[in-house]
Every structure is written in C-alpha cells, then in structure tokens.
Amino acid sequence: MEYRQLGRSDIKVSALCLGTMTWGTQNGEAEGHEQMDYAFARGVNFLDAAEMYPVPPSGETYGRTEEIVGTWMKARGNRDKVVVATKVAGPDPRLTYIRDGKLRLDRGNIEAALEASLKRLQTDYVDLYQLHWPERPANRFGNLGFAAGPEADDGTPLEETLDALDAVVRSGRVRTVGVSNETAWGLQRFLQLAGAGRGPRMVSIQNPYSFLNRSFEVGLAEIAVREDCGLLAYAPLGAGTLTGKYLGGARPEGARLTLHPQNRRYQGRRAEAAIAAYRDLAVQHGLDPAQMALAYVTARPFTTATIIGATKMAQLETNIAAAALTLDAEVLDAIEEIHKDHTYPCP
Numbered sequence: 001m002e003y004r005q006l007g008r009s010d011i012k013v014s015a016l017c018l019g020t021m022t023w024g025t026q027n028g029e030a031e032g033h034e035q036m037d038y039a040f041a042r043g044v045n046f047l048d049a050a051e052m053y054p055v056p057p058s059g060e061t062y063g064r065t066e067e068i069v070g071t072w073m074k075a076r077g078n079r080d081k082v083v084v085a086t087k088v089a090g091p092d093p094r095l096t097y098i099r100d101g102k103l104r105l106d107r108g109n110i111e112a113a114l115e116a117s118l119k120r121l122q123t124d125y126v127d128l129y130q131l132h133w134p135e136r137p138a139n140r141f142g143n144l145g146f147a148a149g150p151e152a153d154d155g156t157p158l159e160e161t162l163d164a165l166d167a168v169v170r171s172g173r174v175r176t177v178g179v180s181n182e183t184a185w186g187l188q189r190f191l192q193l194a195g196a197g198r199g200p201r202m203v204s205i206q207n208p209y210s211f212l213n214r215s216f217e218v219g220l221a222e223i224a225v226r227e228d229c230g231l232l233a234y235a236p237l238g239a240g241t242l243t244g245k246y247l248g249g250a251r252p253e254g255a256r257l258t259l260h261p262q263n264r265r266y267q268g269r270r271a272e273a274a275i276a277a278y279r280d281l282a283v284q285h286g287l288d289p290a291q292m293a294l295a296y297v298t299a300r301p302f303t304t305a306t307i308i309g310a311t312k313m314a315q316l317e318t319n320i321a322a323a324a325l326t327l328d329a330e331v332l333d334a335i336e337e338i339h340k341d342h343t344y345p346c347p
Helices: 029-041 064-076 107-121 158-170 184-195 220-226 269-284 289-298 313-324 329-341
Strands: 003-005 012-014 016-019 046-048 083-088 126-131 174-180 202-208 230-234 303-308
Touching: 003 303, 012 016, 012 303, 016 029, 016 313, 029 064, 029 313, 064 083, 064 107, 083 107, 107 126, 107 158, 126 158, 126 202, 158 174, 158 184, 174 184, 184 202, 184 220, 202 220, 220 230, 269 289, 269 329, 289 303, 289 313, 289 329, 303 313
Parallel strands: 016 046, 016 303, 046 083, 083 126, 126 174, 174 202, 202 230, 230 303
Antiparallel strands: 003 012
C-alpha cells in the first residue's frame, strides 16, 4: 500500500481510504468491524466518516456509523495507528433531528458536533475534521452552474468558520482540517485566510471524482497540486455503477441502487452509455471494471486518497486489490477517447 502526505501536515495516509457511510443501515456493526479488520491488515490506515452517516440519513440511524468505528478502535486498541476523518454537517432541510435542524458552520455548531462525534468515536481527538458542504449557496455535490445572486444569504462568514476550527485545533481535539463538496473559490479563500493568520490551513478537499464526473480537473486540480491540498475522491465508482452491474436495468438483490432507487445521480441514458463504454474497455484489456476505475482515480497527480466503500466483503477485496494496479498507456489513451464522447454524463 502506498502512503501519501496529508496536505502540509505530518500525517501520512494510505492511497485508499475506507468509506463508512453504509454502516448502520446496509451493514451492521459486525460487518463494519470485519471490513475494517480486512482493510487494516492490507495497509489501509485511513477511515472516513461523518456525523450525519449512515446514508440515507435518518433520525433513527443518525451517528451509528461513528459508533461502529468507535467500538472497533476500542476493541482493537489501535487508535494511534488509524487516521480518522469525520465531518460536521452544514444546513440541510432533511436534518431536522441534528441540533434541532439549526445547522450552521459557526462556533456553536462546530463545538457541539465535534463533541458528539468524539463521544461516538470513543476518542479524544480526530485526525481530520471536515466541513461536509458549504453553508453558502454554491454548485456543490459535483453540479455545474451557479444560481446564487448577489442578494443570496451566504450564512456564516468563512472567517468565523475558520476561527471556530482554529479553536478546536488549538484545544488538541482536531489535528488537521479540510473541506468537502467545496468549490475552487471556497477552497482558495480558506487558504488565503489561513495564509493571513486567520486559522488552520486546509489539508484536503473531499469531492466527487470518477469517469462519470471529472469536473474537479477544472480549477480545483491546479489548486490541489500547487497548494498541497489534495483530493479525497469520493464516489470513484459512481455509487457502484462503474462496476457495470446495473447495466441494462439490472438491479442485483441487496445492491445499493436496488435498495435506494431514489439515488438517480449516476443513472440515465447518458450515464448508461458511458458506463458501458468503460466496462467494454476493461473487458477488452482483461481488467476488472471497478479496479480500472479506481486505479485511474488513485493515480491522478492531484489525488491524495481514493475513498472506497463496500457492502460485501467480495467488493472490498476487489477494491483494495486495485491499489496494486497500474494502467498502461494504451488503456489511459482509450479512457481519454471515451471521455471525449462522454465528458459529463452525470454530476
């Protein structure tokens, strides 16, 4: 397993990060522990969680994912060997059960969210604390366009948010901070403020990136490389669609999109055509489609870690094995040719 520097910090993380957002709904505690045991034994030292997980979010399961991570670390006694990332939620009308639905990225919310996460994780610090999405109107979650006008309410000023993060870092409860679902303007502004002494410097940005959505390359990739603030790529398999298992309308029993058909982000005619093209390329070269997709994302110069997720152990085994795969020039050239025809099939 390759290890990479997390921003300009002294933390090194595995090139593959184990995502946890299904734990507490599709996966129970024992299955979450089994996944972490397997990944940890193969060199994965990086876990990504969030206060609102599992997904889909609900008041009944809220916080369960962090609890599963916490019981695993306590049982294994390995907290000092694991890099734990989690996130504070921003405003969302669905999340009425979190802090009475009055979610903002201000000092009060950040303090309350962090303390609750630490309790669930059974630890006194997190290695990476991320803002799950901007409070201001922005083209987040990989969507293009910008609809907010000058009269829009941007919510908590970024300066205030950074001051709050500075306080939790100084307290020793957070080692480093990062952003998620952020824009080029937002990331650069946070970096500028940190450079002016207004708070801690962001070490990472967690955004979607896959064959189906390479919008990160426009603007954000240059910032990631030049400012040492690398991508933690989520949805590298497009919610599992890039495995090809959903092609032709197939809905395997127990699969994520079978259980949660409301997730339409990676579905539709254009997505189907792109997925089929990448699947056919993998088959042509004797590659597993999932491993080809993961190897591509992990090898990008702006990627710090690729976040993998699985509901079944066989999926996790396949995903982790992708760390040993290097795509040759012929495959890489073919990927670019497909991308010309399917540049942005879905967000």
